[in-house]
Amino acid sequence: MSLLFKNLRIHQVFGANTDVGKTLLTSALVRASATNGNSVFYLKPVSxxxxxxxxxxxxxxxAGPHKSNIVTDCLFRFGEPVSPELAARLALNEGKQVTIPTDSSFVTTVATHIRKRATQSPQYSHMYVETAGGVHSPTLSGTTQLDxxxxxxxxxxxxxDSKLGGISATISSYESLILRGYIVDAILLFRDEYYRNWEYLEKYFAERGVHVSSLNPPPPKDSDYEKNLRITEDYYQHLVPSSKEGTIFDVITHLDKCHTxxxxxxxxxxxxTLDTIWWPFVQHGHVKEQDITVIDSASSDVFTVYNRGLxxxxxxxxxxxxxxSASxxxxxLGHAHPSLTIAAARAAGRYGHVIFPQATHLPALKLAERLVKDGPGKGWASRAFFSDDGSTAMEVAIKMALRAFAVREDGGLAPEQEREKxxxxGILGLKGSYHGDTIGAMDACEEGVYTCEWHEGKGYWLDPPTVSVRNGKTIISLPPAIASETSxxxxxxxxxxxxxTYDVSQRLNTPLATVYRKYLEQTLEKIQNGNGRTLGALVLEPIVMGAGGMIFVDPLFQRVLIDVVRGSSSGIGEWSGLPVVFxxxxxxxYRLGLQSTIPLLGVNPDISVNAKILTGGLVPMAITMASKSIFDAFFSDKKxxxxxxxxxxxxxxxxxxxANETLEIIDKMSTSKEWSDAKSKWVSAPSSSADNSNAIWSFWDPSFVESVSKLDVVGEVMAMGTVFCVKLRDESAGYQSHSAERLLQSIKDTVGSDNPSPAPGGAPFGINFRTLGNIAYFMLSLNTSPEVIRSVEKRIWTTLTTQSK
Structure with a gap:
């Protein structure tokens, strides 16, 4: 987490390289800050x-004449004059009792020290945290300092860097910092009169609004220790004069202004924000200034938010x-993942954006091939169509499906009859569906809170049976129309x-499957005879209908529905009945722990849409994949x-x-120990089944899920993959209910925890969450650590049990 104090101005000092005078100039900053009467804290995390x-x-x-104002510290010290990572390894090889901290524990140690010094600063103070070597020099774990x-x-x-090659090193270091989101308030370097790098760099960075200051270099080091001390002290007296005038004091003033x-x-x-922004899904009449979450930065699974009320x-x-809510x-992969940031820069630098019709470029071609041949489209998809986001990709999918159906069904109709038909x-779907906010996607759902004045529901929506965990038991809830058909x-x-429950292949021959099939066949016959519309496609959110209220649909019902509309066709090759859109x-x-829901349902779609996780949360993009038979409906010699x-x-x-980078990382994670350990818990859990261990699992602990389901305030829960949702008991259930938001409001508060904090730095934390009426849902990244998950579970449990008393 980021740290920001009213009375403690902190700056971290990075070097463009080793031996650029980082410590010498940091010492000048420390000395100048102390001369101004400030308390000054200097921290060297690793020496x-x-x-x-x-x-x-x-x-x-x-430290100069005001050394009493200065406190210096070092947290990790090693004797060998090499990089921190190598120094730590050498110490281990020599058999020394050395514990090499993880990145998380290292940052926690640094953050804890900074907070400690902040408590010792009742009046305005300065702090400087000096790194080691260059910006990419490794820390003790081997991770580069920037990360x-x-x-x-x-x-x-x-x-x-003021020496030969220093212009390139300085600009490269600056860009590396910017790529990772750092705020660079100033660049300092020596005025080397031979290479004169400062002249070029001052102009270069002035055009980019970055403050650059050049200072006189130190005298050559004298071999006589005592003489060298006197020469160096004399240098500092000229660099940081008692008159408090000169470049170094201008830098101090500039840094103070940046802080303010x-x-x-x-x-x-x-x-x-209240004066200029119109939020989505927010009633502005309910929002006051204190209700606004000001996000200063984000890293991993954490927002850093501003608390103006302190x-x-x-x-x-x-x-x-x-x-x-996983944003x-x-x-x-969490916020500000460096590999994704670099991937973005790589493509931005090579292409920017280029027109695509009748053209190609390598990132698009690789992604299409990966998705169609090796990803969720493997074995059924023929083509990948690119669009902006999930809603527009669904409009593309609907257009594909309806055209394919129309081409097959029109036969020899006259043009006017064909257009009218x-x-x-219409669309066949499920109640609670949501496919996006564009008008066409809205029309593929029944009317509800998301639809607009132009909405015209073009289709029919079935009331589906659902799955949930209630009081520790897995329950399938049947709507009245289906329940009445059971024995x-x-x-x-x-x-x-x-x-x-999710072993669909084993359930296909059960009595309930027979009930579903009979109900669906009869219902579809009635629809076709009396609906007034010809159904042209089946559009489903497989397994979970998200925005509709995290509705976990009985997978058997969806499988039987697909079989019925296809006439029990496998869906491989030519489609039959209705085109099926996933x-x-x-x-x-992998949002649900599976690359796709296709293996779980045991049937292929004709068209499917992917977005959200596709680009790791960095930029919007979506892919609509289609089978060859769907593509062929558009293939002719006519434009x-x-x-x-x-x-x-x-x-x-x-x-x-x-997207290519994201999928590459996820492929590696899917075989990781963390994923394997999470799966193994669900195999052995009472609510699971060893026969279906690879189909249904979650990063959330099964014992936590079961325990929450037994709370008095909870109606039901569900967990799958990264998703955990809680349906609270509420007589006025539905999207317009405020019960979940009201009961869980305190979970946003920043409080301490006995478990590891999800915030790097070990600070107390709150949870930013979203609700859907009386449904509260929580979502993880695919790489959220088990320690962080347990910590979040504890916060949820504590909040819910408090409400249950």
Missing amino acids: TGPMEDADDEYVKRF SYRPLFLPTVLIG RRLEELDSMPRR SSSNTSLLEPQFDG WWTQA RRNL DGVADIDSGSLGS DEVFVGL VDALLHGHSYTAYPIGCEI
Whole structure:
């Protein structure tokens, strides 16, 4: 988590390279800050080399006449004068009792120390955190400093390189910092009169609005120790004069202004937001300034949010909030993942954006081949169509499906009859469906809170049976129309376990499957005879209908429905009955622990849509995949028969490159120990089934899920993959209910925990979550650590049990 204090201005000092004068200039900053009467804290997190050469000792040695105002610290110290990662390994090889911290524990140690010093700063103070070597020098774990320190998100001073090659090194280091989101407040370097790098760099960075200051270089080091001390002290007296004038004091003033400006900007953001922004899914009449979440930065699974209500000047104004909705279901690898950022830069630098019709580029081609041949389209898909987001991709899917149906069904109709018949085509779907906010996608759902004045529901929507865990038992809930067809008329069926419930192939010959089939055949016959519309496609959100209220549909019902509309065709090759569309925008690409819902249902679609996780949450992009028979419906020698649909940013190279990188990372994670361990818990859980262990599992602990289902305040729960949802008992259930938001409001508060915090830095945390009426859902990234998940589970449990008392 980032740290920001009213009375403690902190800057992290990075170097463009080794031996660029980083410690020397940091010492000058420390000395100048102390001369101004400030308390000054200097921290060297990792030091390597002999104690007499240690940077914290150097700062102390040349602290100047106000050294009593200066406190220096070092957290990890190693004797060998090499990179921190190598120094730690050498110490281990020598048999020394050394514990090499993980990145998380390392950042926690640094953050804890900073907070400790902040409590000792009742009045305005300065702090400098000096890194080791260059920006990419490794920390103790081997992770580069840029990535290791990133969760702290401290404003930065970059020490440029004044020597030969220093222009390139300085610019490259700056760009590396920017790629990872760092705020670079100033660049400092020596005025080398031979290479004169400062002249070029001052001009270069001035055009980019970055402050650059050049300072006189130190005198050559004298071999006589005592003489060298005197020469160096004399140098500092000229660099940091008692008159408090000169370049170094200008830098101090600039850094103070940057700190003040950041505080003022954060403080003003709520009011400015209310004046200019129209949010989605928010009733502005209910929102006050204090209700607005000001996100200063994000890292991994955590937002860093501004707490403007803090009165203490030595408590961080920035607090961590766990991103409990995975930022509307988009996050796959956490925020600001460096590999995705670099992938974006790679494509931006090579292509920017390029027109796509009748053209190709490598990122798009690789992504299409990966999805169609090796991904969710393997074995059935022929083509991949690129679009902007899930909603537009679903409109493409609907257009594909209806055209394919129309081409097959029109036969020898006259053109006017053909047009009229096509206008009357409708969609078959499920109640609770949601396929996006564009008008066409809305029309493929029944009327509800999301639809608009132009809405015209073009189709028929079946009331589906659902799956949930209630009081520790897996229950299939049948709607009245289906329950009445069963032998005993019971609406709630104990299905034994989640594992057996999702073992669709084993359930196809059960009495319930027979009931479903009979009900669907009779219902579809009535629809076709009296609906007034010809059904032209079946459109489903497989397994879970997200925006409709995290509705877990009985997978057997969806499988039987597909079989019925196809006439029990396998769906391989030529489609029969109705084209089948899978909206996997939410559920696809391992959101539910599976690459696709296709293997679970045991049947292929004719068209499917992927988005959300596709690009790791970094940029919007979606893919609609289609079988050859669907593609062939548009194939002819007439332009008018083509799929005349497209977007300016079709096959956006940056999105394609990020998607390729995301899928590569996810493929590796899917075989990781963390995933294997999570799966094994569900195999052995009472609610699971060993026969179906690879089909249904979750990152959430099964014992946690079962325990929550037994709380008095809870009606039912479900967990699958990254998703955990809780349906609270509420007589006014539905989207317009406020019960979930009201009962769980305190979970947003920043409180401590006995478990590891999801915030790097170990700080107390809150949880940012979303509700759907009386449904609260929580979502993880695919790489959220088990320790963080347990911590989040504890917060949820504590909040719900408090409400149950």
